Amino acid sequence: MFSRLLPVLRGSLASLVLLANVVAIFSAMIPVALVKLSLPFKPVRKLTNAVLDALAGLWVTINNCWIGLTNRSRWNVRVAAGLKRRGWYLVSANHQSWVDILVLQRVFNGLPGRIPLLKFFLKRELIYVPIMGLAWWALDFPFMRRSGRGSTLAKDLETARRACEKFRMIPTSVISFAEGTRFSKAKKDQQRSPYRHLLKPKLGGISVALATMGDRFDALLDVTIVYPNGVPNFWDLLSGKVRDVVVRVQEIAIPAELKRGEHAADPAYRQRLQAWIGEMWADKDRLIEQLQAARLAQADAVRPG
Numbered sequence: 001m002f003s004r005l006l007p008v009l010r011g012s013l014a015s016l017v018l019l020a021n022v023v024a025i026f027s028a029m030i031p032v033a034l035v036k037l038s039l040p041f042k043p044v045r046k047l048t049n050a051v052l053d054a055l056a057g058l059w060v061t062i063n064n065c066w067i068g069l070t071n072r073s074r075w076n077v078r079v080a081a082g083l084k085r086r087g088w089y090l091v092s093a094n095h096q097s098w099v100d101i102l103v104l105q106r107v108f109n110g111l112p113g114r115i116p117l118l119k120f121f122l123k124r125e126l127i128y129v130p131i132m133g134l135a136w137w138a139l140d141f142p143f144m145r146r147s148g149r150g151s152t153l154a155k156d157l158e159t160a161r162r163a164c165e166k167f168r169m170i171p172t173s174v175i176s177f178a179e180g181t182r183f184s185k186a187k188k189d190q191q192r193s194p195y196r197h198l199l200k201p202k203l204g205g206i207s208v209a210l211a212t213m214g215d216r217f218d219a220l221l222d223v224t225i226v227y228p229n230g231v232p233n234f235w236d237l238l239s240g241k242v243r244d245v246v247v248r249v250q251e252i253a254i255p256a257e258l259k260r261g262e263h264a265a266d267p268a269y270r271q272r273l274q275a276w277i278g279e280m281w282a283d284k285d286r287l288i289e290q291l292q293a294a295r296l297a298q299a300d301a302v303r304p305g
Contacts, residue, residue: 011239033138
């Protein structure tokens with residue numbers, strides 16, 4: 001009976017720690033954010049950005065602590081050498097679960113971090129979320145307002161440029177889940193995806209990021225996440241049921257011709273971008289197959305004969 005209740009107790013405790021972490025850290029950001037809002041001068045902005053990024057790193061570090069305490073996970077992580085805390089990166093990852101976000105933060109961020117804090121494109125309406133909306137604004141998460149009915153790519157790119165203008169001045173990591181949604185076999189079959197473990201990649205997020213600051217990125221970080229024992233949901237993470245996490249991070253040079261964002265609406269440019277992403281996606285699909293096969297072989301090796 002107790003063994004059945006233990007995951008519930010762990011999950012409840014982890015939920016309380018997560019909630020307290022959100023309230024405490026994001027509340028601490030509010031006065032700093034108000035200073036940043038009231039005094040929009042470069043020296044003040046530089047100081048407040050450093051404080052806000054440190055608070056966000058502390059938030060990730062605390063999350064990493066409770067994840068480590070509640071989950072006896074085996075983390076198999078290989079990250080490209082030479083990543084820079086003061087660099088600019090476009091990060092692309094496969095997407096299976098909300099757990100992916102905390103995995104990415106554990107691999108890249110925290111105190112100290114391997115690369116600058118990951119920034120997500122957010123819907124404009126999310127700026128009004130209590131506490132977190134102000135914190136996201138203070139951390140310079142780009143809020144996007146699409147052009148609405150009859151919107152064009154050119155208008156959306158202009159919206160993205162305005163949202164990301166400040167990224168050109170401070171080291172930044174922009175994350176894009178190229179599949180656009182979490183993977184499932186049903187979605188894969190509906191799409192008739194040519195990949196075994198992935199949905200078809202979309203150009204949206206990556207093309208917007210390249211159009212906005214392609215010439216600023218040092219590289220693209222191609223992240224492959226595999227859960228050998230099955231894809232966990234967020235409650236699995238909270239209740240300590242995540243057993244194995246495999247992460248591979250490759251640093252890939254962005255072709256010079258794809259960094260020229262002013263051509264983002266050109267069909268020939270988009271065709272080259274699609275081919276580049278498609279090749280990367282095919283390699284990722286093969287890597288996932290290899291990692292899963294290696295895990296099965298390891299399980300067979302330790303199984304009693």
